Amino acid sequence: MKQHLTVVDHPLVQHKLTLMREKDTSTASFRQLLREISHLLAYEVTHELPVTTKHIETPMCPMDAPVIEGKKLVLVSILRAGNGLLDGILELVPAARVGFVGLYRDEETLKPVQYYFKVPKNLEDRTVILVDPMLATGNSSAAAVDLMKEAGARDIRFLCLLAAPEGVARMKEAHPDVPIITAALDDHLNEKGYIVPGLGDAGDRMYGTK
Template sequence: MTRHLTVVDHPLVQHKLTLMREKETPTAVFRQLLREISQLLAYEVTRELPMTTKRIETPLTEMDAPVLDGKKLALISILRAGNGLLDGVLELIPSARVGFVGLYRDEKTLQPVEYYFKVPAELGDRMVIAVDPMLATGNSSAAAIDKLKEAGAVNIRFLCLLAAPEGVARMKEAHPDVPIVTAALDERLNEVGYIMPGLGDAGDRMFGTK
């Protein structure tokens, strides 16, 4: 995956994203759409998983058939909203190892504050996919990737639902080696750091909180 930013413009992704953006979409439907769209995005972000072959027997003959190679990949949820993407990707890749990075954004400084970190062992031998629905300022995402690299990760992808140009630029500056896969690149951030036109606060809409 050589491009720093990949926007998945598949019709199903774009249709589901529009439904998620609508302010009248209820919490349960929002969660279901997020799970569905994350599976579709997962196809793109896992496109370069390493492969090998194994000898199998079909009902008709033997063959050398393709299978995944190497250690199980690691999915890292950037709490709390990352869990919405995590659920869908795990349905597609149930054997993946799972980790969590807890960060919240200080509303005054917009800087990330860490409160939790627990990740699988041997990150250096795994493809690592960090998931967070919104790439807004990029500060929290860049901080999470910093922590993953400190823990040994070298092959990292970042999966998000929406990205702002400011967040993409921040990530490219901090982590040019980490490709981003998203469903949409929106216009800008507003004065309080929300993506515009966006879909509001993904965590609040997912969990029914304000």
């Protein structure tokens, strides 16, 4: 089975993540850094995609050259903060199909509640990459994977910017078959469910809503 947690420790990833963590980084810079770091994380999450060959003609001679095999990738954003990672990955994989999952946390039960769900068809034949910058408690992420599996997805990967140990454990318990790719495994969650040291609320910092 694939490794459940992969931390991408590439120097460029870590450098850009440090800039994103700084509280004085502007909204515009934060958005740009998120787009740049998503390119680098996309290399990691896609490096095991199946490859076949295609017969082509170069200016010099014919050859059998490698191409990605199978149906197009599906990228699914957990709204709203997931859109920042989604935009960057789409620049690398522009032919990918795109889906969206909308979840909010019920303040009384603390359980995720679905308010939007729209994904491509034929998920059982496609690799699905679910994206959300923060894996905190893991409840929303686990619920999103539940929805994807109900929709037919069998090959799912979860891509995030930061993960907390609590969220990784929750995902491993609920979905041990879904590998997690992240730029950092942080220390813990505080009493409000924020990742520490973290970078605050990714959605608010990305869209300037705080």
